[in-house]
């Protein structure tokens with residue numbers, strides 16, 4: 260019955276749209292042309308990314324391809340993170356298992372329905388990979404999948420992200436094209452810039468609204484040096 | 486805020502405005518917030534040429550989308566269906582609420598968590614669901630505060646700007662068990678976070694609005710800072726998104742410039758914390774995400790704005806709120822005075838289509854036509870022109886020149902006295918004998934005009950004709966040459 264009503268509404272809406280003044284034909288917007296015309300930005304992407312991300316209250320730890328596991332282990336022990344959650348079978352999973360105390364490291368194995376109480380109440384931090392980052396704004400590109408659920412970077416109070424500098428893109432537009440987003444959209448793609456925040460009370464900025472209160476980015480400087 | 490609140494009725498606009506203008510606390514809140522937002526926006530667009538280039542692109546993307554609206558809606562529907570999203574169509578608020586109710590009843594849901602959505606305000610979702618015993622909880626901090634206080638949003642981006650932290654402290658202490666009274670903003674946000682966490686974890690249905698719909702990929706794009714939008718669209722079993730049919734854009738790459746324009750224009754930020762691109766419910770093997778996803782596409786008068794080229798640009802809007810931040814009228818009368826879901830200049834140009842021109846007839850006049858709104862609009866909507874067209878339509882029962890069909894409530898501001906006055910004016914000015922007679926009478930009887938003139942003398946001095954008409958004065962003066970020290974001569 261609701262399907263019928265919806266179909267009726269659909270027909271009525273389309274009939275009204277067709278009855279409208281014929282649209283003035285419009286050229287396809289030249290998005291690429293706009294970005295090509297922007298002045299070149301000085302400096303390298305990694306430096307710019309780190310600066311911008313810090314501007315959004317993300318903590319950026321610059322490290323090396325060899326050094327990041329130790330840096331992560333140090334972070335976990337310094338902050339006394341008792342329950343750290345990560346996705347199994349990711350590119351970083353083996354390294355995590357090797358450097359983090361097995362007592363502290365837990366895998367996101369269950370589906371959310373049964374995992375909810377633990378996830379909402381007991382997890383101290385979620386560790387995720389990233390598909391890349393955006394230098395212009397200091398944003399992470401997250402590409403959740405069967406291994407790394409969406410809530411891994413959302414519900415725990417601390418989100419730790421591993422970002423390889425070689426995957427940085429200058430702009431969101433460049434990232435969409437270089438990484439071929441449109442051809443293979445997953446159920447969820449995210450840009451994350453800093454910890455969650457709000458200025459809803461008297462315009463006063465507060466970090467830690469509903470999402471993570473803190474964001475730590477391990478920026479792995481693996482890019483080819485010029 | 487004073488005890489008398491503006492009422493949710495655009496016909497009460499003038500009375501509402503009087504209440505707000507007389508309230509110094511409220512005025513300070515708005516003034517402060519508007520100055521803050523306009524400064525932050527200005528810092529994001531340091532050079533005018535750069536802004537104009539980006540705006541031209543944004544305008545072209547939105548115009549391209551509207552020029553192809555039927556095809557894009559068809560394409561969107563197809564892509565979403567392929568991804569397993571249920572697409573529903575609603576002609577009006579009643580249709581949309583029925584859809585919500587049916588989905589809720591099918592899942593036996595008693596609790597919905599809702600991310601910020603102006604369209605859900607437009608259909609008054611919370612109230613309609615409450616009538617059926619379904620609790621629809623706002624999770625955006627600002628909206629949550631308002632819901633607890635039974636108040637309405639006064640701004641489309643910062644809904645609770647009319648509340649001070651003392652207000653929030655009182656509201657939380659009163660309504661959240663165990664909250665206690667604190668004016669510490671960090672503490673207040675922590676209280677809100679705790680109170681809502683439980684709701685996220687237990688609600689069966691999550692509701693959200695939409696910032697952009699991408700036809701190419703069948704994606705729902707949400708822009709936010711708090712993370713409540715992500716939680717509402719990820720944790721509950723069912724996700725229902727609702728938006729207007731005009732939100733669709735053709736390509737995924739169109740999101741990039743529009744996102745930049747939106748965040749910079751809205752809050753003066755280069756980016757928000759989250760850009761959330763959702764393309765379908767949980768897939769095989771995934772451990773979270775909703776199992777069922779719905780999109781409700783609402784008309785509710787948008788096709789009327791679409792019908793004629795001269796009103797169509799209204800639908801280019803990306804709801805950034807910049808026009809209200811820069812509006813001298815909005816900054817003084819505040820968002821609640823308008824009595825509509827969308828206040829300020831955008832509200833004045835869209836509400837007549839969503840409601841009707843009769844009940845919203847005062848809104849297009851709530852502008853000094855200074856042009857600030859049109860100047861800052863990131864998608865180039867000629868807001869002052871649209872205001873003028875609506876004013877014209879409100880004063881004529883029949884479609885005016887270049888208008889094909891009457892709008893709902895066309896001629897809603899037409900008053901017989903005003904019509905008669907203009908007829909009289911024409912009569913007098915078209916005939917020199919009558920004109921002279923009338924001016925002679927007016928100048929001779931000027932003292933008979935009352936000191937109080939309805940509508941005019943409330944804020945101005947009384948109108949009184951000069952003792953002699955210009956024509957008479959010139960006739961008297963003609964024999965003598967104009968003395969050199971005459972003050973009426975133009976300055977050198």
Ligand code: SF4
Nearest residue numbers: 802803805806808862
């Ligand atoms: S009309 Fe323009 S300035 Fe106003 S909210 Fe819409 S997009 Fe923003």
